[in-house]
Every structure is written in structure tokens, then in C-alpha cells.
């Protein structure tokens with residue numbers, strides 16, 4: 123039996139406008155109708171529908187996080203079934219769909235994570251966020267821009283070696299390490315549909331050929347952890363790379379004579395840029411620059427969240443098998459290296475509205491609509507008649523009150539002031 127629910131009397135954040143005191147009729151997994159407020163202020167009560175009072179709340183499309191490693195102590199590369207654990211916890215932050223994201227790792231660890239992704243995608247667990255094809259912050263990145271990625275796992279793309287390059291950059295371990303670039307590509311090939319996005323550095327020898335191979339196999343290629351020049355970045359974009367991994371972080375700086383990878387990403391309309399919206403990884407002014415240059419359809423708010431997200435400062439967690447600590451503003455390795463964020467998507471939305479000053483409709487586009495479109499998800503990421511009923515209800519301070527997936531309530535914050 124399908125469950126019919128009316129979310130009554132909330133400020134509905136629709137594409138491009140807010141409908142004050144409107145109501146949403148959910149019929150099973152779909153949004154059946156958007157109901158304008160009636161003159162007397164009465165809320166519609168279709169027979170047989172459960173009424174949920176969302177007055178004094180905002181109603182937004184559920185958040186879609188295209189880059190998240192973990193939350194509340196879980197990391198995608200932990201033993202056990204961490205991806206199910208992450209999926210179960212993200213709805214409390216308003217996330218209804220996410221790309222589980224891995225750092226560079228060995229083929230066995232990668233295969234284990236992708237096996238979990240496949241299982242979670244085949245059957246969504248009750249109460250859990252949708253698991254989308256994974257995002258691999260892959261082995262094929264530039265060690266000079268590795269950040270918190272484990273050096274021992276970095277490899278050059280397969281193919282011809284460039285001795286000059288290998289003298290300049292420290293060798294990557296391959297082919298002397300315990301696995302090769304081909305081992306990683308074989309894992310990707312055997313879990314094809316569960317690999318959505320592959321981050322790589324386009325300036326590595328053999329990287330352009332790898333971009334073409336991955337794109338023609340149906341993957342998205344995202345440029346990042348890279349020292350690419352502007353020209354190298356443009357070449358990769360021409361080869362089919364349509365995304366940028368955490369714009370500005372772990373890439374060449376942008377200057378007026380040497381625009382670098384960030385300049386190419388800002389200048390090209392056919393590239394979607396991830397932006398870590400914690401106000402720390404990227405200065406709010408540079409967030410404004412990125413959104414100004416690319417518009418709200420070109421920027422995807424991401425968390426780059428780790429197992430430290432949702433934990434108290436001082437807590438420890440894991441990132442790809444290495445210990446991280448929750449610092450005051452982000453996650454850090456033991457040596458202080460910035461190791462992803464402790465951000466959650468509701469926090470990203472609050473930063474975009476409260477610090478960047480975006481209208482709520484634009485912030486909702488960055489957190490839901492644009493990532494859903496960029497990831498090719500039809501019917502997700504917007505509130506419209508006929509769309510999938512993945513919804514987050516926020517109070518006036520933009521804290522999560524309720525989350526719905528497929529028209530079913532999967533989270534309610536019983537402590538929320540809006541419910542008292």
C-alpha cells in the first residue's frame with residue numbers, strides 16, 4: 123500500500139522561488155502535487171493522507187553529496203560494512219543520496235568498497251540514504267598535491283613511462299609496489315557500474331589516454347590533486363573530463379598570468395566544480411568568485427566529509443586506514459596535514475546562506491539540484507510535481523527537522539524546536 127503524506131504549510135523551496143505556506147502531497151515515492159496556500163490559510167487534507175505540520179519550516183529537496191568519505195566514525199575503506207553505516211547516518215544531516223568516496227588504496231580494499239556499493243545500490247536499506255556509484259579519489263594523482271592521500275598507493279597511469287617526469291617527481295612505487303596501475307583498472311572494470319567518478323591528475327604521463335578510456339567506459343573524470351597548468355587542464359577537458367575535485371584545494375594556484383587548473387575550471391562552462399563549503403577549505407570570498415563565475419548550475423556543494431564529521435572536536439577517526447583527528451575547523455592527520463573536512467551537508471547549506479549570503483533557493487541548487495543533474499539523476503534534486511519525494515525539512519535556523527526518502531520519513535529530530 124502506498125503511503126500518502128501531506129507536508130502542510132511550509133515554505134517550499136522550488137526551483138528558482140520559495141512558495142510560502144505551501145503544501146506538498148506525497149503519494150508513495152513521488153511528489154503528487156504542490157498546493158498553493160488557500161485564502162483562509164487552511165491546509166489541504168486529502169482523505170487517507172497523513173498530515174505532517176511543517177509550518178515555520180523550509181521544505182527543500184534532499185541534499186546530494188557527490189564527495190563524502192565518511193561520517194560519525196565510519197570511513198568507506200574501514201573493515202566491515204562501513205558504506206551501509208554511512209548511508210544509515212547521513213539522513214540526519216538532510217542527505218538523501220551520496221557518492222561514497224575512497225582515497226587511493228590497494229586493489230583489495232577498493233574491490234571490497236565497490237562490492238558494498240553494489241550491494242547497497244541493488245537494494246536501499248530502509249531508513250538509509252541512496253548510495254550512488256562511488257567516487258574514487260584515485261591512485262592516479264600527483265604526489266606533490268597528494269594532501270592526505272597515502273603516497274605508497276599512488277601510481278602512474280599505465281602506458282609509456284616518461285623518464286624525465288619520473289626523475290622530477292618521486293617515483294610512485296609502481297611497478298615495484300605490491301600492486302600495479304593495471305590491477306586498479308581491472309577492479310574498476312569489474313565493478314563498472316558502481317564506479318561513477320574517478321579523480322585524476324591530467325598532467326601525469328599517460329593520463330590523457332586514461333581520461334579517454336574512462337570516459338568512453340561511462341565514468342565521469344574529475345580533475346584534482348593536480349599540478350596541471352591551464353593548458354594541461356584544457357587538454358583534459360577536451361578529452362572528456364567534465365568535473366573538478368574540490369576546486370582550489372590541492373591544485374595549482376590561480377594567478378592572472380597563470381590561471382592553472384582552477385582558471386580552466388572557472389573559464390569552462392562544461393565543467394562542474396565541487397566546492398567544499400565549510401568556509402575554511404575555501405575562503406568565503408573565493409566561494410563567491412567560483413559561484414559568480416560558474417553560476418549555480420556549475421558548482422556542486424560537497425562536504426569531503428570524513429569519519430570525523432558529526433563527532434566532537436578532539437575525537438579520532440580513520441581515513442583510508444590512517445588516523446585523523448577532529449580539529450577545530452577540519453580533520454587533520456597526526457602531523458597536522460589537512461585531511462578532509464568535518465562538514466555535513468546541512469552545515470554547507472548554512473554556510474552558503476549565512477556567510478556567503480546566497481538566497482536559499484540558490485543554496486538549495488548547489489546542495490541538491492546541481493549535483494543531481496551533474497550526476498545524471500533524473501527526478502532527484504528538486505521539488506516538482508512528479509519528482510521523487512526525497513525531501514528535507516529545515517527549521518528557521520536551517521537545522522534538519524525531518525528527512526524523507528521515497529516519500530517515507532527516514533529521520534525526525536525529536537529535539538527540534540519546530541516540533542515543540
Ligand SMILES: [Zn+2]
Nearest residue numbers: 223259426462
Ligand atoms: Zn576527498
